[in-house]
Each structure stands twice: as structure tokens, then as C-alpha cells.
Amino acid sequence: MSELKVYFAGSIRGGRKDQAICNQLIEAIKAQGATVLCEHVGYANLTQNGQNQPPDFIHNRDLSWIAEANCAIAEVTNPSLGVGYEIHHALTLGKPVLCLFAKVEDGHSLSAMIAGAPNMYHTLKIFEYTRDIAGMAKAKVAISDFLTGVTS
Ligand code: 6K6
Numbered sequence: 001m002s003e004l005k006v007y008f009a010g011s012i013r014g015g016r017k018d019q020a021i022c023n024q025l026i027e028a029i030k031a032q033g034a035t036v037l038c039e040h041v042g043y044a045n046l047t048q049n050g051q052n053q054p055p056d057f058i059h060n061r062d063l064s065w066i067a068e069a070n071c072a073i074a075e076v077t078n079p080s081l082g083v084g085y086e087i088h089h090a091l092t093l094g095k096p097v098l099c100l101f102a103k104v105e106d107g108h109s110l111s112a113m114i115a116g117a118p119n120m121y122h123t124l125k126i127f128e129y130t131r132d133i134a135g136m137a138k139a140k141v142a143i144s145d146f147l148t149g150v151t152s
Helices: 019-031 055-068 081-092 133-151
Strands: 005-009 035-037 071-075 097-102 124-129
Touching: 005 019, 005 055, 005 081, 019 035, 019 071, 019 133, 055 081, 071 081, 071 133, 081 097, 097 133, 124 133
Parallel strands: 005 035, 005 071, 071 097, 097 124
Antiparallel strands: none
16 A cells, blocks of 8 residues: 555544644554644644634545545544544444543543444444553554555
């Protein structure tokens, strides 16, 4: 495979508190030599107000990036309507999708609509991680293993 393209999904209007984590995950994907589509999810200067583009432009562009990508990786700890929608879209196109979920202090659980989906969508993987140094290292290994599976 020439160039591996990864669509990255992470909360924007759902809340930006995981932006720095998203940025670390995006850097880990890029370190594997892949091109990240939707990289702006990790930008510190992208606020909850989002990019200054009309919603239909953002929607159509993001769906076309998902179609173009070889796979998608989503940070799903912070619930986000947009991220859930993108995951489902990628799955209906048959794309491999890796969801990364951190058990954080407020203790909420992953939506059953994602947690229960691998039974129907066999290209979906869910990886639980922690946000300490060891947990982030394991998340990066999970990303690397997932991308190896996509390319082989
Ligand atoms: C446009 C105008 C004002 O705010 C916006 C939102 N801007 C966005 N820019 C880029 N991608 C977006 C935007 N809004 C949502 N997305 C996509 O949905 C991203 O690819 C994220 O993965 C996901 C976030 O969804 P929400 O529901 O948390 O915003």
C-alpha cells in the first residue's frame, strides 16, 4: 500500500477537554508514517466553536475524507454526536475502525451503541486505555498493531 491514510475522529462540540490527548494520539499515528485526515481535531486553537466553515461543508468534506481513508481511529472517551456519526459511517463503508476509550475519573461508561457494535461490525475494535505514561504507551502500541493489520 503506497500511502496509508487515517481518518482521526475526536470530540469538538462535544467538548474539547481531551484535545491534548487527541494531539498525542495523532502524533503516534503520524510516527507510523501514515497521513492523518482531520488532524485539526488535535489542534489547541480549534475551540468548541469549530472551524469557521458552514456545517454542510464540514459534514460533506469529513465524509469524503472517511471514504478516502484506509481506516479510522476515534478517541471516544468524551461523548460526541459527530464522532459517533463518523464511526458508523466508516463502518458502513467497511473500513477498519479503532476506538480508544479511557476510563477516566468521572467513571462514565462507553455508549452501548459503540461498546455493542463489534458484534455486528467485525472491522470495529475497541481499546481501553489509561492516561498515565504506561497507559499512553499501550495505546500507542494498539495504534501501531491496528495500522499493521490495516496494511497487511
Ligand atoms: C463548524 C462551525 C462551527 O463549528 C463547526 C464545527 N467544526 C468542525 N470542523 C471540523 N470537523 C468537525 C467540526 N465539527 C465536527 N467535526 C467532525 O465531527 C470532526 O471530524 C470530529 O471528529 C467530529 C466532532 O463532532 P462534535 O459533535 O463533537 O462536534
